[in-house]
Amino acid sequence: xxxxxxxLPKGLTVYLVLYxxxxxxxxxxxxxxxxxxxxxxxFPLAGFTTKWYASLASNSVLMDAAWNSLVVGISVSLLSxxxxxxxxxxxxxxEFIGKTPIFSLIMAPLFLPEIIxxxxxxxxxxxxxxxxxxxxxxxxxxxxxxxYSVSVLVSGFEGFDRSLEExxxxxxxxxxxxxxxxxxxxxxxxxxxxxxxxxxISLDEFILAFFLSGTEPTLPVYIWGQLxxxxxxxxxxALGSLMILASIFLVTLAExxxxxxxxxxxxxxxxxx
Numbered sequence: 001x002x003x004x005x006x007x008l009p010k011g012l013t014v015y016l017v018l019y020x021x022x023x024x025x026x027x028x029x030x031x032x033x034x035x036x037x038x039x040x041x042x043f044p045l046a047g048f049t050t051k052w053y054a055s056l057a058s059n060s061v062l063m064d065a066a067w068n069s070l071v072v073g074i075s076v077s078l079l080s081x082x083x084x085x086x087x088x089x090x091x092x093x094x095e096f097i098g099k100t101p102i103f104s105l106i107m108a109p110l111f112l113p114e115i116i117x118x119x120x121x122x123x124x125x126x127x128x129x130x131x132x133x134x135x136x137x138x139x140x141x142x143x144x145x146x147x148y149s150v151s152v153l154v155s156g157f158e159g160f161d162r163s164l165e166e167x168x169x170x171x172x173x174x175x176x177x178x179x180x181x182x183x184x185x186x187x188x189x190x191x192x193x194x195x196x197x198x199x200x201i202s203l204d205e206f207i208l209a210f211f212l213s214g215t216e217p218t219l220p221v222y223i224w225g226q227l228x229x230x231x232x233x234x235x236x237x238a239l240g241s242l243m244i245l246a247s248i249f250l251v252t253l254a255e256x257x258x259x260x261x262x263x264x265x266x267x268x269x270x271x272x273x
Contacts (some may be wrong), residue, residue: 031241039234052238062239065222069203072137072218077198079142084149084194091150092157110147117144118211125212132214140208145198152197152254156190189257196254200247219243 029041037047056062090096091103109117121140130136164186168178184191206220213221223239226232 027244030237030244034234034237034241036234039231041233041237052234053242055235056239056242059235062219062222065217065219068134068213068216069219072134072141072209073199073202075138076141076145076202077195079138080145080149080198081153081191081194083142083146084153085191087146087150088153088157092154106150107147109144114144114207118208121208122211132212134213134216136212136214137209137216137218140212141202141205144205144208145201148201149194149198152194153187153190156187156193193254193257196250196257200250200254203250204243204247 033041033045034052035048035050036045037049037051038045040046087103087106091099118140121136121143125132125136125139164182168182173181204220205218206224209218209221210224217225219239223236226236
């Protein structure tokens, strides 16, 4: 923080500090009150306790919701990354009619209000008679996560040296074999980053899950339901704290893989030059 503020004007430094406090201050209160030995979220704290965390393991409904979130998150990350690979490779390698509008449509969920997307998907699900379930949550969240996956994967494919693929073809390798043996290892960090980002978004996503989950809630939907009961608030705060830690860890790991992908592509570019 000191390295950043040292090069900023004093007024901008004050603004930056106030902005960070306003943005992250309420979030930091969640883990703080999760250790409070009282149901009330007020100062002064009644004491330090970890009983709210211990109570999570014995909550069968919570465990079911956590399992639902895990299943949905893994499914969404795999689907969105697979479609993201196809879209990113097409956009960065080929020229075709309608390329720009097609890419804009793929990225549209990033700019549309999420509740509008959720209502639209709910209408489609009801019209087709699928019925609300974890399957519909996976479909809905995949539509929402694909743009994020594409954004990560495009950076991985853009810096890829195509001469490596051409050399593989010249040596008699098939297109699929070239992709598996040459392309995939190079863009693997970007793919791992896409998987982690998509899983993190799915884990924290509420609106689509709320509209499409039916009787099988995910963790965010479960937390929403528990907020109606004041006595269960401390356990919700404990669960929220664990989700915050998981999200920070996954996003940090995704950023590490993304930067590794960019560094690898830059090294390839220097070697090519």
